[in-house]
Structure formats: structure tokens, C-alpha cells
Amino acid sequence: MSPIIIKTIQFFLSLSILIVLHELGHFIPAKYFKTRVEKFYLFFDVKFSLFKKKIGETEYGIGWLPLGGYVKISGMIDESMDKEAMAEEPKEWEFRSKPAWQRLIIMLGGVTVNFILAVIIFIGLAYAYGEQYISNEGLKDGVWVTDTNLGDALGVQTGDEFVAVDGKKVENLQTIPYELVYGEKFTISRDGNTIEKEVPVDFIETLSDNREQAQFIKPRVPFVISQIPAESQNAKVGFESGDKLTSIAGTVVEYQDQVFPILEINKGVNVDVLVERNGAEVPLKAKISEEGKLGLMIGQTIAEYEEEGYLKINTTDYTFVESIPAGWNKGVKTLTDYIKGMKKIFNPDTGAYKEVGGFAAIGGMFPDTWNWPQFWATTAFISIILAFMNILPIPALDGGHVMFLLYEIITGRKPSDKFLEYAQVTGFFILIALLLFANGNDVYKLIFK
Structure with missing residues (x-):
């Protein structure tokens, strides 16, 4: 089977899982607080749907436009912009008639489920497969900087030993490039001297221009x-x-x-x-x-290199109990690293905005062959991305609703329906602009890189 087809299947399977569970995060507390949910859809049903079935008061369906999914909650100003219903007196089953704290829980449900799902996946991966990596400390004579452009940009060279990034000890050799992308400062040891360096502000752009050499930090190994x-x-x-x-x-x-x-x-x-x-x-x-x-x-094989003393493989097996904090820590680290990356995207000097990608970039994260551990690890990472993106304080996203609800809780004043309508429209156009920019980047890279 073609690698493109395999990636596509994995992408849509992962996306479907994440969308359904995200919307369940809204659906379950809405139902718990006796709020009517009119629709529950995987993908958007613009004009028509591929499948739909009404069970009780809720219509469940699959839309044809795979840009996300939604639950339509009665009495809530959302993408449907149902002004007629909002003009009527609030009903007891409507979202707008519920206490602000209940509405807040409903709106936070989606991102909460996304983060919890990522942690659960990381727990499962830790328990099922453990952790194995090349020890940074176990290298015989430092690292091999395979790309001199990247090495010169950082000020590192073959034989250097990486000590820490942002003050945190470097343990996994394979994650050094990743740590540098999100880091600000790093420490190396060269010829017995400890040297502190700053990650160049435009390092992400330099790495992007040398994409094929992204894994430029490798162990030094013999010519066998x-x-x-x-x-x-x-x-x-x-x-x-x-x-x-x-x-x-x-x-x-x-x-x-x-x-x-x-x-x-x-x-x-x-x-x-x-x-x-x-x-x-x-x-x-x-x-x-x-x-x-x-x-x-x-x-040679990694095992042969280890046997000859050139490197050391660290292997950790987790019991189920041990896998729980390991999975939690992995989830928290993934989220904090992603937040660091987002901060760099908003700094034009880093050039990180060039790496913003859309659906093609997300699909490209999946492996060419079917590999369950990689599939679930990628799904967990995307779930973290969805959680973070959805909590951004942009009207039309969960974070926009949360922002207005927090304002209501703090001030005791609810924003007017007219204001919320305008905010929803503004947020919608912001989202369209972001989608066009991200997917436009994908097209540009496909054509010119």
C-alpha cells in the first residue's frame, strides 16, 4: 500500500478519534446539567451530511467536510448563529439559562478530555513498550555534528558533550535537536571546559532550511x-x-x-x-x-555499537503503577514544550511562523508504514495541540467562550447576546485566516521546497 494512503488512513482515524472524544467532553457535562444537545457531529455537515440518525432529542451524524466536528447545544451562540432561537425567552434546558459555573464546565470539557486522552495514551505506551533511548552521558567521545551549517549556527562541533538545555540535564541524545528548538540556552563541555551558549533566535528558521538534516546530532561511531x-x-x-x-x-x-x-x-x-x-x-x-x-x-547495529563501548542504551520498563506518573509527566512536558514553541511563532525574528502547517503537515507526522506505537504517540501529540489551540481566547473557539464566562463570573455581568454574536463572527474570520495561512504554508513547501 502507498505510504501516502497509509498516512491518510492514520490521519483520518486519529482525527476522528480526537474529534469524537473532544465533543464528548462537551456533550457529557451538558447532559449531566440537563442541557439539551441538538446535534453531535463528526466533521461538518454544510448543506448535507453523509449519515445522520436522531436518538431522543439529539441528532448524531457524520458530515462531509473534515475540518472538525461539533455539538450544537440549545441556547448557545455558536457557529450556527441561530438568532431566531436566541431571540426567544430562555428555556430551562438551554445553555444560557444555566449558572455560569455549569456553562464553564461544559466549555472546558473538550480541552480537558483532549489532555486527559493524551496522558492516558502516554501511560499506555509507557506500560506496553517502556522507554529506550541512547544515553547522552554514555557517549564515548561526545557527539557527531553531521551538518556543519547547523553546527556553526549553534556554535557546536563534533566532540562536544551536551550537558543541559535551559538548565535541565540532557539525558536522551535523540531529543537534543528537539530540546534546542524549544530552548533558550544550552551548556556544552569541550576539551574539559564548560561553555554556556544561547540558542540563536533564528535557529528554527536555519533548521527549516536544512530540513533533511534535522537529526544533526548523532553518536560518534566507527567506520565499519x-x-x-x-x-x-x-x-x-x-x-x-x-x-x-x-x-x-x-x-x-x-x-x-x-x-x-x-x-x-x-x-x-x-x-x-x-x-x-x-x-x-x-x-x-x-x-x-x-x-x-x-x-x-x-x-553496525546499535547493539554492536553499545557492545564495543561507543554508546549506551538506557532501557526502562514500567509497571502499571509506575507508568501513571511517567505518562502524566510526558503529557505535561509535551504541553509546556508546545507552549514554548508557540511563543517563538509569535516572534517574527525566529522565523518559526514558516513552520506553521495545516492538514498536510499534520498528516506528515504519521509514519509511512503502519506502526501502532508511533500512531498512538502521534495521536497523543495532536491531542495536546488540539487542547492548546482550542483553549486560545479566540471567539468561536472554546477558549473564547471560556474568556467571556470568566468575565461574567468575575464581574457578575453577562456580555450581551449582540456582543457575543459579533465576537463569534470575528472569531470565525480569525479562524479562517489561520486555516488559510497554515494550509497555504503547506502548499508553499510542497511547491518550492
């Missing part, structure tokens, strides 16, 4: 030959699978990052090499291509 292709210029010089390169062109090497610069400056040249084979050094003659390559396939 895994396979000699028959078409290689060095197919018959004596290399064997498992050979470890220890010297090239008279220079002693231990890591891949030391080999590549030598290949670059010796393009098209025959060079002397030494390889380690079964504990002994074997001299060979090798030809470097005009492209600066030996024509060999290299690499």
Missing part, C-alpha cells in the same frame, strides 16, 4: 564495512565485511566523522588504508572516487 557492492571501485582490493577502518592516507582514524573529510580532500586518489580484522591490522590500497567515496556500505 557492512557490505562491498560488486560495482564498487574497491570491490577487489581485499576489503571484507566487518573490517574497521583505522587509518587512511597516513592518518589514524577511529570515527566516521574523521574519515569523510579525508575522503573529500583526496578525491580520485589511491590511498593506503589500514583495517582492523579479527584483532589484527591489515594494510590495503583503496581508490577514492571523484565524488570522494570509497564505494562501500558501512554501519
